[in-house]
Amino acid sequence: MDTAAAALPAFVALLLLSPWPLLGSAQGQFSAGGCTFDDGPGACDYHQDLYDDFEWVRVSAQEPHYLPPEMPQGSYMIVDSSDHDPGEKARLQLPTMKENDTHCIDFSYLLYSQKGLNPGTLNILVRVNKGPLANPIWNVTGFTGRDWLRAELAVSTFWPNEYQVIFEAEVSGGRSGYIAIDDIQVLSYPCDKSPHFLRLGDVEVNAGQNATFQCIATGRDAVHNKLWLQRRNGEDIPVAQTKNINHRRFAASFRLQEVTKTDQDLYRCVTQSERGSGVSNFAQLIVREPPRPIAPPQLLGVGPTYLLIQLNANSIIGDGPIILKEVEYRMTSGSWTETHAVNAPTYKLWHLDPDTEYEIRVLLTRPGEGGTGLPGPPLITRTKCAEPMRTPKTLKIAEIQARRIAVDWESLGYNITRCHTFNVTICYHYFHGHNESKADCLDMDPKAPHHVVNHLPPYTNVSLKMILTNPEGRKESEETIIQTDEDVPGPVPVNSLQGTSFENKIFLNWKEPLDPNGVITQYEVSYSSIRSFDPAVPVAGPPQTVSNLWNSTHHVFMHLHPGTTYQFFIRASTVKGFGPATAINVTTNISAPTLPDYEGVDASLNETATTITVLLRPAQAKGAPISAYQIVVEELHPHRTRREAGAMECYQIPVTYQNAMSGGAPYYFAAELPPGNLPEPAPFTVGDNRTYQGFWNPPLAPRKGYNIYFQAMSSVEKETKTQCVRIATKAAATEEPEVIPDPAKQTDRVVKIAGISAGILVFILLLLVVILIVKKSKLAKKRKDAMGNTRQEMTHMVNAMDRSYADQSTMHAEDPLSITFMDQHNFSPRLPNDPLVPTAVLGRKNVYHGDNNSFFAISYL
Numbered sequence: 126m127d128t129a130a131a132a133l134p135a136f137v138a139l140l141l142l143s144p145w146p147l148l149g150s151a152q153g154q155f156s157a158g159g160c161t162f163d164d165g166p167g168a169c170d171y172h173q174d175l176y177d178d179f180e181w182v183r184v185s186a187q188e189p190h191y192l193p194p195e196m197p198q199g200s201y202m203i204v205d206s207s208d209h210d211p212g213e214k215a216r217l218q219l220p221t222m223k224e225n226d227t228h229c230i231d232f233s234y235l236l237y238s239q240k241g242l243n244p245g246t247l248n249i250l251v252r253v254n255k256g257p258l259a260n261p262i263w264n265v266t267g268f269t270g271r272d273w274l275r276a277e278l279a280v281s282t283f284w285p286n287e288y289q290v291i292f293e294a295e296v297s298g299g300r301s302g303y304i305a306i307d308d309i310q311v312l313s314y315p316c317d318k319s320p321h322f323l324r325l326g327d328v329e330v331n332a333g334q335n336a337t338f339q340c341i342a343t344g345r346d347a348v349h350n351k352l353w354l355q356r357r358n359g360e361d362i363p364v365a366q367t368k369n370i371n372h373r374r375f376a377a378s379f380r381l382q383e384v385t386k387t388d389q390d391l392y393r394c395v396t397q398s399e400r401g402s403g404v405s406n407f408a409q410l411i412v413r414e415p416p417r418p419i420a421p422p423q424l425l426g427v428g429p430t431y432l433l434i435q436l437n438a439n440s441i442i443g444d445g446p447i448i449l450k451e452v453e454y455r456m457t458s459g460s461w462t463e464t465h466a467v468n469a470p471t472y473k474l475w476h477l478d479p480d481t482e483y484e485i486r487v488l489l490t491r492p493g494e495g496g497t498g499l500p501g502p503p504l505i506t507r508t509k510c511a512e513p514m515r516t517p518k519t520l521k522i523a524e525i526q527a528r529r530i531a532v533d534w535e536s537l538g539y540n541i542t543r544c545h546t547f548n549v550t551i552c553y554h555y556f557h558g559h560n561e562s563k564a565d566c567l568d569m570d571p572k573a574p575h576h577v578v579n580h581l582p583p584y585t586n587v588s589l590k591m592i593l594t595n596p597e598g599r600k601e602s603e604e605t606i607i608q609t610d611e612d613v614p615g616p617v618p619v620n621s622l623q624g625t626s627f628e629n630k631i632f633l634n635w636k637e638p639l640d641p642n643g644v645i646t647q648y649e650v651s652y653s654s655i656r657s658f659d660p661a662v663p664v665a666g667p668p669q670t671v672s673n674l675w676n677s678t679h680h681v682f683m684h685l686h687p688g689t690t691y692q693f694f695i696r697a698s699t700v701k702g703f704g705p706a707t708a709i710n711v712t713t714n715i716s717a718p719t720l721p722d723y724e725g726v727d728a729s730l731n732e733t734a735t736t737i738t739v740l741l742r743p744a745q746a747k748g749a750p751i752s753a754y755q756i757v758v759e760e761l762h763p764h765r766t767r768r769e770a771g772a773m774e775c776y777q778i779p780v781t782y783q784n785a786m787s788g789g790a791p792y793y794f795a796a797e798l799p800p801g802n803l804p805e806p807a808p809f810t811v812g813d814n815r816t817y818q819g820f821w822n823p824p825l826a827p828r829k830g831y832n833i834y835f836q837a838m839s840s841v842e843k844e845t846k847t848q849c850v851r852i853a854t855k856a857a858a859t860e861e862p863e864v865i866p867d868p869a870k871q872t873d874r875v876v877k878i879a880g881i882s883a884g885i886l887v888f889i890l891l892l893l894v895v896i897l898i899v900k901k902s903k904l905a906k907k908r909k910d911a912m913g914n915t916r917q918e919m920t921h922m923v924n925a926m927d928r929s930y931a932d933q934s935t936m937h938a939e940d941p942l943s944i945t946f947m948d949q950h951n952f953s954p955r956l957p958n959d960p961l962v963p964t965a966v967l968g969r970k971n972v973y974h975g976d977n978n979s980f981f982a983i984s985y986l
Contacts, residue, residue: 157220157222157311158219158220158222158230158290158309158311159309159310159311160219160309161200161307161308161309162183162200162201162202162307163186163200165183166181166183166202166217169220169309170220171217171218171219171220172217172218173215173216173217173218174215174216174217174218174291177214177215177216177293178209178213178214178215179204179208179209179213179214179215180215181202181203181204181215181217181292181294182202182203182204182205183200183201183202183203184199184200184201184202184203184305185200186198186199186200187200192303193239195239195271196237196271196303196305197235197271197272197273197305197307199307200307201233201305201306201307201308202217202292202305202306202307203303203304203305204245204294204296204303204304204305205303206238206244206245206296206297206299206300206301206302206303206304207300207301207302209296209300210296210300211296211297211298211300212295212296213295213296214293214294214295214296215293215294216250216291216292216293217291217292217293217306218289218290218291219289219290219291219292219309220289221255221287221288221289222287222288222289222290222311223283223284223285223286223287224280224282224283224284225283225284226283226313227281227314227315227321228280228311228312228313228314228315229277229278229279229311229312229314229315229316229317229319230277230278230279230280230290230309230310230311230312231275231276231277231278231308231309231310231312231316232275232276232278232292232306232307232308232309232310233273233274233275233306233307233308234247234265234269234273234274234275234276234304234305234306234307235269235270235271235272235273235274235303235304235305236265236266236267236268236269236302236303236304236305237268237269237270237271237302237303237305238268238299238301238302238303239301239302240301240302241268242268242299242301242302243266243267243268243297243298243299243302244268244296244297244299244301244302244303244304245266245294245295245296245297245302245304246264246265246266246294246295246297247264247265247266247292247293247294247295247304247306248261248263248264248292248293248294248295249261249262249263249264249278249290249291249292249293249402250262250290250291250293251278251280251282251288251289251290251291251404252288252289252291253282253286253287253288253393253406253407254286254287254288255287255289256357256391257357257358258291259355259356259357259358259359260355260359260361261293262278262355262395262397262402262404263276263278263397263401263402264397265399266297268302273307273308275400276318276399276400276401276402277316277317277318277319277400277401277402278290278316278319278401278402278403278404279315279316279319279320279321279322279344279401279402279403279404280403280404281321281322281323281324281403281404281405281406282404282405282406282407283324283406286406286407292306315343316344316401316403318398318400318401319344319396319398319400319401319402319403320342320343320344320350320375320396320403321342321343321344321403322340322341322342322394322396322403322404322405322406323340323341323342323343323405324405324406325338325340325392325393325394325405325406325407325408326408327408327409327410327411328408328409328410328411329411329412329413329493330384330410330411330412330413330493330494330495331412331413331414331415331491331493331494331495331496332384332385332386332412332413332414332415332495333383333384333385333495334383334384334493334494334495335380335381335382335383335384336380336381336384336388336410336412337365337378337379337380337381338354338378338379338381338392338394338408338410339376339377339378339379340352340354340376340377340378340379340394340405341370341374341375341376341377342374342375342376342377342394342396342403342405343373343374344373344403350396350397350398351396351397351398352364352367352377352394352395352396353379353394353395354379354392354393354394354395355392355393355394355395355404356390356391356392357390357391357392357407358390362379362381362392363379364377364378364379365378365379365380366378377394377396379392379394381410384410384412385412386412386414388410388412389409389410389411389412390409390410391407391408391409391410392407392408392409392410393405393406393407393408413443413444413491413493413496414442414443414444414498415443415444415489415490415491415495415496415497415498415499416441416442416443416444416445416447416489416490416491416498417441417442417443417489417498417499417500417501418436418437418438418440418441418442418487418489418501418502419437419440419441419442419501419502420437420440420501420502421437421485421486421487421501421502421503421504422434422435422436422437422452422485422486422487422501422504423435423437423504424504424506425471426473427506427507427508427509427596428508428509429479429480429508429509429510430475430476430477430478430479430508431473431474431475431476431477431508432473432474432477432483432485432506432508433471433472433473433474434452434471434472434473434474434485434504435470435471436450436452436467436470436471436472436487437487437501438450438470438487438489438501441489441498442498443489443491443498444491445491446491446492447489447490447491448490448491448492448496449466449489449490449497450466450467450468450487450488450489450490451464451465451466451467451487451488451489451490452464452465452467452472452474452485452486452487452488453485453486453487453488453500454474454483454484454485454486455483455484456478456481456482456483456484457482457483457484457505458481458482464488477508478508479508479509479510480507480508480509480510480544480545480546481507481508481545481546482505482506482507482546483505483506483507483508484503484504484505485503485504485505485506486500486501486502486503486504487500487501488500488501489501507544507546507547507548507595507596508546508596509595509596509597510542510543510544510545510546510547510595510596510597511543511544511595511597511598512543512595512597512598513541513542513543513544513547513593513594513595513598513599513600514540514541514542514543515541515600516593516600516601516602517534517535517537517541517549517591517593517600517602518534518535518602520532520533520534520551520589520590520591520602520605521533521534522605522607523575524577525607525608525609525610526609526610527583527584527609527610527611527612527642527701528579528580528581528582528583528609528612529577529578529579529580529581529609530577530578530581530587530589530607530609531575531576531577531578532551532575532576532577532578532589532591533574533575534549534574534576534591534602535574536574537549537571537574537593541593542571542593542595543595543597544595544596544597546595547571547593547594547595548568548569548571548593548594548595549568549569549570549571549576549591549592549593549594550566550567550568550569550591550592550594551566551567551569551576551578551589551590551591551592552564552565552566552567552589552590552591552592553565553566553567553578553581553587553588553589553590554587554588555581555582555585555586555587555588556585556586557582557585566592581609582609582640582642583609583610583611583612583642583643584608584609584610584611584612584641584642584643584644585608585609586606586607586608587606587607587608587609588604588605588606589604589605589606589607590602590603590604590605610701611642611643611644611699611700611701612642612643612699612701613642613698613699613701613702613703613704614638614640614641614642614643614645614696614697614698614699614703614704615638615639615640615641615642615704615705616638616696616704616705616706616707617635617636617637617638617648617695617696617697617707618635618636618638618639618707619707619709621635621636622634622635622693622695622707622709623635624693624709624711626711626712626713626714627713627714628687628713628714628715628716628747628748629683629684629685629686629687629713629716630681630682630683630684630685630713631681631682631685631691631711631713632679632680632681632682633650633679633680633681633682633693633695633709633711634678634679634680635648635678635679635695635707636678637678637697638697638704641697641699642699642701642704643699643700643701644675644699644700645675645697645698645699646675646698646699646700647672647673647674647675647697647698648672648673648674648675648677648678648695648696648697648698649670649671649672649673649695649696649697649698649703650670650671650672650673650680650693650694650695651668651669651670651671651693651694651706652668652669652671652682652691652692652693652694653666653667653668653669653691653692654666654686654689654690654691654692655690655691655692655710656689656690657686657688657689657690657748658688658689658715658748658749658750658841659686659687659688659689659715659746659747659748659749659750660750661746662686662688662689662748664689668694685713686713686748687713687714687715687716687747687748687749688712688713688714688715688716688747688748688749688839688841689712689713689748690710690711690712690713691710691711691712691713692708692709692710693708693709693710693711694706694707694708695707695708695709713748714748714844714846715747715748715749715839715841715844715846716747716748716839716846717747717837717839717846717847717848718744718745718746718747718751718837718838718839718846718847718848719744719745719747719848720742720744720835720837720848720849720850721742721743721744723835723850723851723852728740728741728742728833728835728852728853729852729853729855730808731810732855734825734827734858735812735824735825735826735827736810736811736812736813736824736825737810737811737812737825737831737833737853737855738808738809738810738811739808739809739811739833739835739852739853740806740807740808740809740852741754741756741798741803741806741807741808741809741835741852742806743800743803743804743805743806744837744848746839747839748839748846749839749840749841749844749846750800750839751800751837751838751839752800752838752839752840752845753797753798753799753800753818753837753838753840754797754798754799754800754802754803754835754836754837754838755776755779755794755796755797755798755835755836755837755838756794756795756796756797756798756809756811756822756833756834756835756836757776757792757793757794757795757833757834757835757836757849758792758793758794758795758811758825758831758832758833758834759791759792759831759832759833759834760791760792760829760830760831761829761830761831761832761854761857762791775834775836775847775848775849776792776794776834776836776847776849777847779794779797779820780792780793780794781793781794781819781820781821782794782795782820782821782823783821792834793820794820795811795812795817795820795821795822795823796809796817796818796820796822797817797818797819797820798817798818799818810822811825811831811833811853811855812824812825825855827857827858828857828858828859829857830854830855830856830857831854831855832851832853832854833851833852833853833854833855834849834850834851834852835849835850835851835852836848836849837849
């Protein structure tokens with residue numbers, strides 16, 4: 126039996142006898158950041174990485190788990206390699222820590238597989254100040270057994286810096302076994318098995334020099350551990366030299382050869398053993414660039430034997446501070462060089478040869494080895510000479526190009542220059558553009574009778590002259606006018622490009638380049654579609670090209686797709702070729718969706734008194750996807766002109782049924798459907814008393830006629846297009862009652878009912894009057910028959926009545942108005958009870974027979 130197994134029962138007995146004091150003593154030495162996972166990682170402020178491949182799983186001592194029985198008991202975090210692919214990683218992040226003193230992170234781990242295979246790798250990473258993840262500072266891979274092993278982390282990063290420890294499990298190719306961690310402790314005393322590094326200082330060197338980091342660590346038997354210098358970006362640098370300082374301290378040196386600016390970064394020291402790892406703070410490698418002047422020294426004064434210069438050392442390339450300034454000069458024709466230290470902004474070079482050319486440079490030095498930079502740009506000048514003898518001869522043009530002219534001149538000897546050192550200058554001027562002029566002079570090499578004037582505008586008359594100059598005077602040649610050659614034109618002005626969009630075409634116009642650089646011969650426009658609101662439009666096609674003549678600065682591009690952005694590249698051409706292209710993006714207008722052809726086809730499927738079911742068919746987008754479908758109900762009026770389905774304007778303003786009733790609108794929106802609701806033809810019931818996207822679909826009035834319209838709408842950004850078609854018409858019913866509770870219509874109904882009732886009452890009264898008249902007529906007839914029986918008895922009265930009646934007739938003939946009025950109203954001038962009017966006499970007079978019957982009827986009334 127080994128020693129550890131023998132000591133285990135005694136340790137368990139000690140825990141059983143006095144658990145609380147030991148626990149309290151241990152907790153007194155722990156800092157925040159530790160975790161036993163009894164209450165889960167969240168209770169310890171541990172977090173799973175949001176950007177890893179999978180997550181650590183907590184095993185709880187209080188809950189059953191799927192692990193093999195030989196796995197340890199208790200609560201801990203584990204990764205099952207068999208559930209994941211090789212190379213996948215899971216990261217568990219400890220809380221960010223800011224420590225003020227030496228501390229140690231202690232944890233337990235195991236890598237176990239029932240078959241003894243490699244379950245993967247456990248990596249420990251340390252992120253500083255929320256920076257990037259560098260390489261692991263400690264790792265273990267392969268089968269370690271089913272017992273817990275302990276390891277320590279000695280992180281030497283202190284406040285105000287912060288760091289975060291990350292446990293990373295990486296699955297191996299075997300995909301078998303488990304990786305587990307437990308009992309993470311942050312101890313407030315140094316680690317026993319891992320060395321602690323002293324603070325690592327920054328290293329500053331000049332570019333091109335070697336940089337050395339020296340890491341000093343304290344710990345026992347740590348000199349044989351694996352040591353390396355870790356760069357923040359992940360690069361590891363092996364140790365160059367290791368030595369023991371004493372029995373508890375050692376030093377390791379790391380050397381970076383001939384560093385440059387690209388080597389400037391943060392570095393830290395790392396040591397690793399199977400018992401743990403130590404990591405230092407990040408130190409910065411600072412690489413300084415030796416200074417170099419940007420500009421050459423400036424000539425302030427010249428004489429036969431001296432040159433006065435200004436160093437121009439204020440503007441430099443590189444890093445300061447500057448601790449030394451030097452002037453380096455030599456004869457341009459000689460090989461020797463002299464260097465003078467300078468402590469002023471100007472310097473005077475003495476004891477120079479007259480009529481001699483000198484090259485002068487400035488050297489700058491910063492602190493440190495290799496701190497002297499490269500020499501700055503040179504100043505080439507000469508000492509003073511005598512005035513030239515005569516002017517140079519006329520220039521000879523050797524070559525003419527678009528932007529340069531090469532000139533030749535006679536060889537200038539000492540007999541002309543009167544000086545071995547002289548300056549030859551070519552001065553030129555020209556007018557370009559909108560009467561803009563430019564003049565400049567260029568120094569030439571006096572020993573070469575050939576010079577090139579560069580940076581000239583193409584197709585321009587340039588006046589050239591040569592000036593011979595020495596310190597004592599100057600001579601000028603006559604002017605020569607030369608026209609430069611043509612060149613490719615400049616770009617078409619961006620602000621001149623204007624595109625007018627239509628649905629299937631674009632009108633594009635532009636202006637001539639500001640720098641034509643010659644005679645424009647043609648314009649070339651290449652264009653292609655780059656994006657479209659309509660996903661059905663192909664945009665990955667080859668570009669098309671259109672060529673216009675020099676005097677045509679516009680073009681209409683036909684047969685384009687609606688709702689599509691086209692990119693146009695316009696460039697002009699001269700005889701020298703095409704210039705740079707100018708780009709512009711123009712988007713065609715979207716088109717209204719295309720609805721199926723309902724011409725001659727009734728979309729009505731079913732019709733009731735208050736509803737009509739129609740077949741809706743999806744529209745085809747043109748330039749933009751369908752935004753919505755709309756069903757519009759238009760009430761038919763006999764005096765309103767009927768809309769033509771093919772030539773109608775769509776209903777652009779949505780009107781609800783309530784607003785249509787209150788505002789008197791002739792139509793209302795019964796429904797608005799999202800395009801996803803109509804992927805294929807589907808029935809829709811108008812008047813189903815439901816609400817669609819805020820629009821009520823009320824029952825239809827049976828006694829009214831309606832037109833049913835189907836609209837499709839496409840809308841992108843600030844442009845909306847709508848297409849509509851009449852798909853059905855519902856005729857008005859004749860006998861169906863109103864079903865819509867309309868107060869106005871109810872009032873009309875009451876009036877109609879009251880009128881009908883009144884008519885019926887009048888009819889009944891008239892019928893009663895007729896019945897009464899008929900009965901009176903029958904009664905009068907019976908009375909006439911009774912009076913006929915007494916006709917014989919009243920014969921003696923007839924003659925008297927005839928005379929009386931004749932008198933009456935004579936009187937009535939004299940007053941016809943009275944007779945007519947009485948006849949018209951069936952009245953007799955005699956009273957019905959007059960005993961002088963016998964029935965027999967009236968019956969004998971045929972003219973008044975009818976009237977007498979009426980008379981009897983009225984008299985009885």
